[in-house]
Amino acid sequence: xxxxxxxxxxxxxxxxxxxxxxxxxxxxxxxxxxxxxxxxxxxxxxxxxxxxxxxxxxxxxxxxxxxxxxxxxxxxxxxxxxxxxxxxxxxxxxxxxxxxxxxxxxxxxxxxxxxxxxxxxxxxxxxxxxxxxxxxxxxxxxxxxxxxxxxxxxxxxxxxxxxxxxxxxxxxxxxxxxxxxxxxxxxxxxxxxxxxxxx
Numbered sequence: 001x002x003x004x005x006x007x008x009x010x011x012x013x014x015x016x017x018x019x020x021x022x023x024x025x026x027x028x029x030x031x032x033x034x035x036x037x038x039x040x041x042x043x044x045x046x047x048x049x050x051x052x053x054x055x056x057x058x059x060x061x062x063x064x065x066x067x068x069x070x071x072x073x074x075x076x077x078x079x080x081x082x083x084x085x086x087x088x089x090x091x092x093x094x095x096x097x098x099x100x101x102x103x104x105x106x107x108x109x110x111x112x113x114x115x116x117x118x119x120x121x122x123x124x125x126x127x128x129x130x131x132x133x134x135x136x137x138x139x140x141x142x143x144x145x146x147x148x149x150x151x152x153x154x155x156x157x158x159x160x161x162x163x164x165x166x167x168x169x170x171x172x173x174x175x176x177x178x179x180x181x182x183x184x185x186x187x188x189x190x191x192x193x194x195x196x197x198x199x
Contacts, residue, residue: 007171010194012164015174016094018192023175030163034069038076039092042097045072050115051102054122055153056160070159071095088147097140098148104139123147171196176180 013031016024037045038040048071049064058064075092088094106114106125114122128134129152133144160166167174171194173181 005169007168007194007195010168010171012167012172012174012194014176015192019181020178023177027162027164031165031170032067033065036063037072038067038071040075041069044096047099047114049075050122051126051152052160054119055156056127058160058166060165063165064161065148066163066171067156067159070162071155074155085147089143091151094148094151097143098152099135100147101136101139101143101145101148102126102129103134105134105145108134108136141164168194 013027016027019027019140040048045068049068052064052067053059056063056067059095075095080093084090089097100116102125105128106112106117106122109125109128110117110121117125126149129145130149132144134145150171159169164174173193179192181190191194
């Protein structure tokens with residue numbers, strides 16, 4: 001994805017001096033690669049990282065490790081979910097069962113683990129799971145493949161678009177506080193906002 005950036009010269013972090021201390025600390029922590037996990041087992045974290053890479057079509061380690069760490073933090077949190085569909089296991093269990101299901105599906109389809117597959121084959125496995133047309137039915141006895149995929153995709157996108165490198169990719173100017181956005185009319189940007197190629 002990075003090679004197709006619309007704002008190749010833009011780095012939102014260059015504006016961090018204009019943010020308040022608390023915001024700088026939060027966003028700055030997102031730039032630091034995370035490798036320790038509280039809930040996920042090492043093998044699960046690596047598998048999740050491979051899955052996330054396919055879902056967002058991004059291979060930058062600093063972004064992928066952040067997404068995995070963000071999901072792991074939510075899994076380890078004692079705070080419950082705001083809502084959950086009847087019959088769907090709690091998030092902790094759903095992830096554990098779902099990740100095992102991905103590996104089972106990978107073995108059923110291609111005879112090897114997900115991480116050893118080509119990007120195209122990985123995408124094929126995830127497409128099967130997203131549509132619920134799985135081959136390894138037994139692996140999905142306690143958690144529906146579609147339910148796991150929906151939760152995984154939601155959590156992945158939420159974490160991915162909170163990383164400052166991705167903000168730079170899409171031209172997002174970062175937190176508005178305390179400076180605020182002034183030129184809010186259509187087509188206008190503040191001097192510190194991203195400018196697309198040719199602008």
